[in-house]
Amino acid sequence: MIRVVAETGSTNADMLALAAAGAAEGSWLRAERQTAGKGRQGRAWESPIGNFYGSTLVRLRPTDPPAPTLALITVVALEESVRVFLPTGATIKWPNDLLIDGAKLSGVLLERAGDAVVVGIGVNLSHHPDLPDRPATSLAAQGVAVAAATFAEVLAESFARWLSRWRGEGLDPIRQRWLDRAHPTATALTARLPDGISHDGLFDGLTGDGALILRLADGSRHVIHAGDVFLI
Numbered sequence: 416m417i418r419v420v421a422e423t424g425s426t427n428a429d430m431l432a433l434a435a436a437g438a439a440e441g442s443w444l445r446a447e448r449q450t451a452g453k454g455r456q457g458r459a460w461e462s463p464i465g466n467f468y469g470s471t472l473v474r475l476r477p478t479d480p481p482a483p484t485l486a487l488i489t490v491v492a493l494e495e496s497v498r499v500f501l502p503t504g505a506t507i508k509w510p511n512d513l514l515i516d517g518a519k520l521s522g523v524l525l526e527r528a529g530d531a532v533v534v535g536i537g538v539n540l541s542h543h544p545d546l547p548d549r550p551a552t553s554l555a556a557q558g559v560a561v562a563a564a565t566f567a568e569v570l571a572e573s574f575a576r577w578l579s580r581w582r583g584e585g586l587d588p589i590r591q592r593w594l595d596r597a598h599p600t601a602t603a604l605t606a607r608l609p610d611g612i613s614h615d616g617l618f619d620g621l622t623g624d625g626a627l628i629l630r631l632a633d634g635s636r637h638v639i640h641a642g643d644v645f646l647i
Contacts, residue, residue: 417443417469417567424451426470427526427535434472434531441575445469445567465541466553467563471574473532480586482525482532484625486511488581489523489534491592492573497521497538499569500561501554507597509618509627509644514598517646518543518552534574540566549645590621603647604629606639614639615647 423429423446430444446469449462462468475482490511497513497520498504505513511523520543524535539553540561554561580588602618606629614637616629627639 417445417571419445419447419564422446422448422450425449425535426468427524427533430470430472430533430535431526431528431531434528434533438472440472440474442472443469443567443571444471445563447563462537463542465563467536467538467540467566467570469567469570470533470535471571473534473578475530475532476582478582480581481624482527484581484586484589485532485534485578486523486525487586487589487593487625488577489525489536489574491589491596492570492577493521493523493536493538494596495573495577496566496570497554500559500566501557504596507593508646509597509621509639510625513538514646515552515557518550519546520552520554536570538566586623586625590623590625593625594621598646601630605645605647606637606642607645608639608642 426444426446433442448464449468473485490507494505494507494513505515505520508514513520521538526533539551540563541553541555543551543553543556577589598618600618600620604616604618606614614629616631619628619630619636622628622638629637629639631637
């Protein structure tokens with residue numbers, strides 16, 4: 416079931432509160448508008464009416480793959496959902512962005528409290544911001560009109576299916592789907608790490624647990640577990 420509210424500060428914050436109150440896995444909350452939405456590393460996320468803003472809840476089990484790999488599930492489900500409305504699809508960029516012709520279409524934010532992982536998703540359906548550090552786009556800018564309620568139903572079904580595979584088959588099929596939908600091997604990337612260091616290199620796949628492998632100019636391979644990645 417997808418609960419819908421006209422306005423809230425942040426669907427992630429609300430879902431974390433619902434999780435603390437005992438909400439079940441599979442709960443979804445969608446807002447028509449957010450007033451305090453945020454992206455990765457605390458960035459503000461613009462939230463005009465017409466886009467998708469939603470959060471869902473996963474309850475971790477002892478036998479689950481590592482919790483951070485839920486980011487791979489999320490972007491794989493997101494790409495699959497976008498493809499329903501835009502057959503040419505979008506390109507996945509590590510760790511969990513969707514790009515169309517290099518412009519950002521969506522964002523994902525995972526937050527954990529105990530056994531609860533809240534997965535927050537924002538998708539530019541009708542509007543896209545003018546970002547200072549990267550181009551952005553929307554489905555509307557690609558000539559596709561889709562209501563947030565319609566997109567939510569498709570996404571919830573896709574996410575549930577990939578979550579089931581993650582639990583039943585492990586990370587390998589999700590990782591392979593991610594690679595199939597990502598930019599090609601040897602794509603030039605810049606990785607900015609949390610400590611401020613940047614690395615330029617070529618995309619060389621993912622590790623078994625979903626970390627980015629960057630091949631540097633000297634031929635060495637650098638594994639990146641956290642940071643911002645940009646196409647060069």
